Amino acid sequence: MSVVVPKLQQLARKNLRTFLPYAVVIVAFVVVSVLANGGNISATLRGQLVPICAYVVLAVSLNLTVGVLGELSLGHAGFMSVGAFSGVTACIALSDTIPSQGLRLVVGMIIAAICAGIAGFLIGIPVLRLRGDYLAIVTLAFGEIIKNVINCLTIGKDSNGLHFGFLTTVQDLGMEADARVIINGPIGISNIPRLSTFTAGFILILVTLFIVINLVNSKSGRAIMALRDNRIAAESVGIPVTRYKLMAFVTSATLAGAAGALYAMNFSTIVATKFNFNTSILILVYVVLGGLGNITGSIIAATVLTVLPEMLREFNDYRMLIYAIVLILVMLATNNASVKALPAQAKAWFSRVVTGSSGSPGGDASIEADPRPDATVVDHDNQDADEQDDVSEVILDV
Amino acid sequence: MAFLSHLISGVSLGSIYAIIALGYTMVYGIAKMLNFAHGDVIMVGAYSCFFMVSRYELPAVVGVVVAMVVCTILGVTIERLAYRPLRQAPALAVLITAIGVSYFLQNSALLLWTSNPKVFPSIVGNGSLKLFDGQLSISYTALLTVVTCIIIMMALTWFTSKTRMGKAMRAVSEDKGAAQLMGINVNATISMVFAIGSALAAIAGILLCSAYPTLSPTTGSMPGIKAFTAAVFGGIGSIPGAMIGGILLGVIEIFGKAYISTQLSDAIVFLVLIVVLLVRPTGLLGKSVQEKV
């Protein structure tokens, strides 16, 4: 009997963890849609709905690489870029063949996802052989290379079909007079068909959650997390390293590509320089602040941090300064051992003073404050390991 | 002749990357963290020198000293306030905090000194050494940069291998816990590392802006990233590696621009980096760490 209750608790916790992200997203979507339809939503927030969806998907997909696989990727914006440009090009090229806007958007996002996935695969093969900071710098390098290459790309469409050019100008493509220039080198794409909608973004988030959560909870997911926790032990148990690393990386890239296409088709213009190192870092901040491996955290962090700079607009010149300070303070607060111990200490003091029971004042705090033994892989938020702890802790104790 | 000229440009550009990379690699090698704010400390150093020399018309030497002092204080303060509380935190948390510090410095500079670019007065004047009948010219600033880079590298190598503090630094980088057990004051050592790294950043900033005299709050960030690339290229944690990585990066950038395409120069530089890392995963002079199971 004493086994059943903890088991039920464990089951409830596991299901909660699995379904909480869906719940949060669905509730938020319903609430915002009702507000939007009633006209009770500000223009600022309405304009940000699609970018928020895109950033949520980007954060969740990056969390797959950084939190679940445990590899630092500084070039995520590169995949977003590949997806954005290929998706928009597809949508423009297919504008005659597929008149339905919704269907065209879906087709565009799928093509974007495939292109980004291919890019992820091609990049992943060399990159995933490296470790730690070397892997990080190589992902950063690929992000910059993608940006540079797209800046030199020209694509146009006329009655003869699509024309591609590299390191040339649009005139050199030799198109008919009525041609539509799609990608014009560094000028990017202008007059993009604004096909993205909040509903489409919501569906994309749900699809992303479905893919990521099921991947994490499957056998492959456990293998990937084993690689994160202790690569050597995982290898010795027979887990094929490259295959699972690639799986996580390519899935992450694919989702980022779809998000990029959704993002791009919310604006009437995109340029390759938008998808630079700063954007990669931006998404990384969402992931870290939300908690590595914590899907719900990524969703919330991405939403709040996208909306926050806009809410700070009253402060105008001091806006970015305040944002930087808030970022530093939040990082200190969530990671400093003594600051993290404060709530537990406060709780213990409270229970001691109010209820008179002698709790363990320093107990929880001191365990959290213990320095973890140095690991060669990126440390993850211990509290999210949950059931996996049982397996991985055994290996770590060796 | 064009080849030699490009080589000289590459070496002078690269030597600036090398000095910045030396600061990065020192901090990374010992404190095991990527100090993203390094590029912005460079910017602060350059501004300090600019104000001393241009606004208050003091001699260049004063400007250099003031810049070094300002940067050292800044670096140690940042370490104390933002990085030390996160000593036990996962590496990613420290990285994000460093990014926060970087944004903070950039935006403070923007508020204090506005975004209008300032033209930095060169430390050694604008003359250059002319060789081969004027066909080849090496600017004095470039010569100074290369010489400074070599001196710093030798000084750092001597410091870390021969002095007590340097040995303490090496001990801390190998095993913090054991070093503490041996009686080394880890906090003081790491603060010292940041102090030296920041002083180097000041020198790097002055030389960067002497060679390319526009100064604005965002001046430090791209050279910072490129120097970080150079440090990894040469093997992060290795002092001679940082210098070689920096110089090679500069040379590759110039040669890529000259012989392949100016439009693709960024892509070429990074492509070379990727190829090298694939062949030698720990960088050119990096030590391949044996994994203990």
Next chain:
Amino acid sequence: MKMKKTLACTLAATLAFALAACSEDAPTTTASSTSAAATAIKIGATGPLTGGAAIYGQAARNGAQIAVDEINALGGIQLELNYQDDEHDAEKAVNAYNTLKDWGMQISLGSVTSTPAIATGAENFTDRIFALTPSASSVDVTAGKDNVFQMCFADPNQGSASAQYIVDQKLGTKVAVIYKNDDAYSTGIFNTFKTTAETLGLEIVSTSTFTEDSQQDFSVQLGDAKSKGADIIFLPIYYTPASLILQQAASIDYTPKFFGVDGMDGILTLEGFNTALAEGVILLTPFNADSTDAKTEAFVATYQSKFGEVPNQFAADGYDCIYAIYQAIQAGNITVDLSAEAINDILIAQFTTMTFNGITGTDVTWGTNGQVSKAPKGMIIKNGAYAGLD
């Protein structure tokens, strides 16, 4: 403990959304309550007020603000200017635009730089809010939108005008071009320059580029131009990298003529810049801060006393935009209580028919495509100041 944490997160999420929705409502409600008793026409604009392009956004804002203050001091129609930061980014510009909409913007000054202006221009078109941008010069800003106008030359015009000018004035026979190939402005001008040069038979011997990440070392680009014997270098770029090019060319004893476009304006205001290096630089610019024209002198004096520096053409464009709109407001009898859409229609009618005289151009008119028609002034830098070349 874990459940409480996730519950807290959920609550936080819904709270955040509610807060965001509500707090954004606050400006709208205050705006509607003030517009009931509104006394000023609301003019909104976005520009890079922070980040790498902040000089341009701040200049445009400052220039526009001076104009607004002068007009308000006259009594009569009152204007209220609200400049929001867009960090030279399309996404942030659209957010800024939406914030301005919540504020109750009735007329827009668009965005200062091209890429954000294309994005906000699309919004202006859909929402029927009139936009007159001071400096966003890409053709895509106005293309297909009947209510978006430009105060500055469109990029293609600058490119072809430059080539024409070089040929007409016989400024050089072998042209080298150094342009920024990750910048829409620079590439746009280069593209038409190249086409016009080919048509006119002007020989381009060397073309090289640089990017945002590599805009410090120009030894390769200058070396290539020098070795190909170029006697004039065309620089469709902004003045900050241009200053480096001038300095580096001098250090390799290379002294061709330099020809710039409106982005070159401001080079004489670079603090600490040795203006001797810019001696002989020719540029096409709409604005000359040293002009003895009364309006210009007054503007420069006011700008210097308020902001402590000489204004560049972005500031002048901002100033002219406000005055052009003011002229149209008076001619079209626009009043404070009109809706943005109504104002939009009146302004379109005005702008396509009126002639404007400002400090960036005289006898300025606009076509229905939104592009401005004014004569570019050729200037040469002599003794650290502009001198007319025509």
